[in-house]
Amino acid sequence: MPTPSLDALPIRSLTLRDLTACADLSEDRGWSREERKWGLLLAAGRGHGIDAPDGGLAAACVVTEYGPREQPSLAAVGMVLVAERHSRQGLGRRLMRHVLEEAGTTPLTLHATPLGRPLYEELGFKVTGQAEMVRGHFVPSGRTDVLTRTATADDLPAILRLDAEVFGMDRTHIVTRLPAFADQLRVAEKDGRIIGYAAAWPNMHTHVVGPLIARDTATAQALIASLAAHTNRPLRTDIDVRHGALLDWVKEHGLSPVAFNAVMTHGITELPGDWSRRFAPVTVAAA
Numbered sequence: 001m002p003t004p005s006l007d008a009l010p011i012r013s014l015t016l017r018d019l020t021a022c023a024d025l026s027e028d029r030g031w032s033r034e035e036r037k038w039g040l041l042l043a044a045g046r047g048h049g050i051d052a053p054d055g056g057l058a059a060a061c062v063v064t065e066y067g068p069r070e071q072p073s074l075a076a077v078g079m080v081l082v083a084e085r086h087s088r089q090g091l092g093r094r095l096m097r098h099v100l101e102e103a104g105t106t107p108l109t110l111h112a113t114p115l116g117r118p119l120y121e122e123l124g125f126k127v128t129g130q131a132e133m134v135r136g137h138f139v140p141s142g143r144t145d146v147l148t149r150t151a152t153a154d155d156l157p158a159i160l161r162l163d164a165e166v167f168g169m170d171r172t173h174i175v176t177r178l179p180a181f182a183d184q185l186r187v188a189e190k191d192g193r194i195i196g197y198a199a200a201w202p203n204m205h206t207h208v209v210g211p212l213i214a215r216d217t218a219t220a221q222a223l224i225a226s227l228a229a230h231t232n233r234p235l236r237t238d239i240d241v242r243h244g245a246l247l248d249w250v251k252e253h254g255l256s257p258v259a260f261n262a263v264m265t266h267g268i269t270e271l272p273g274d275w276s277r278r279f280a281p282v283t284v285a286a287a
Helices: 018-030 035-044 090-101 117-122 155-168 218-226 244-252
Strands: 011-014 047-049 057-066 072-082 109-112 126-137 147-150 185-190 193-203 206-214 235-242 256-264 276-282
Touching: 011 090, 011 193, 018 035, 018 047, 018 057, 035 057, 035 193, 047 090, 057 090, 072 256, 090 109, 090 117, 109 117, 117 126, 117 256, 126 244, 147 218, 155 193, 155 206, 155 218, 155 244, 185 218, 193 218, 206 218, 218 235, 218 244, 235 256
Parallel strands: 072 109, 206 235
Antiparallel strands: 011 047, 047 057, 057 072, 109 256, 126 235, 126 256, 147 185, 185 193, 193 206, 206 276, 235 276
């Protein structure tokens, strides 16, 4: 039987049953397997994939929608991957065109590596910002006047209200998964009111800090320091470059630059919400 053309291979929905295949695809491209992150994205978002004729996935991506279920206000595209043996054959472009078609009038956003950026620009995405990934063992110093503590179940309504205000739309389906997904979920408060929150979740040998929502830089610093105080792993996070003071501070405290990703949008000229209080995403794969 002849091998079917890659152009003829259908694009199908991915589910949690495809978790191992998605992790295998990540590993095939030299990425970490990141099974925990794939699990979150496949549970909270919609996966799209193309099965390879010789087994496994030839390509995959995940779209995470925000806002009303009937008419999302924004969708984030992430984990766009094509197997090495099927690269440079148009699968990534075909998958992205499928995502654009399904999105209709819903605006899209993504974080693009330098390798992926030309494709996204070809498809009409525009660069609207930049994030810098930093990683390393945090070196504590000094005290802070900002009070932080472990979040409790009673904090969830306040966290959801703050998150929606800062992000500009409802993210309940992501935020409510954080207590089970993350190893730590902490809040900052003043006068009994929550002014920031952050999570640290395990990804291979690091703890990823995200989301990081805070009233100001000092609050963001206190949350990072409090997360670092409760782990022996290196920290990793992706910080909006407009928060230069925070980037300088984390580098002074042991984290080193790793890479820059372009924040891109399709259908809108800038992301909604209050960027001044949005320091880092839960993951760049879900904005």
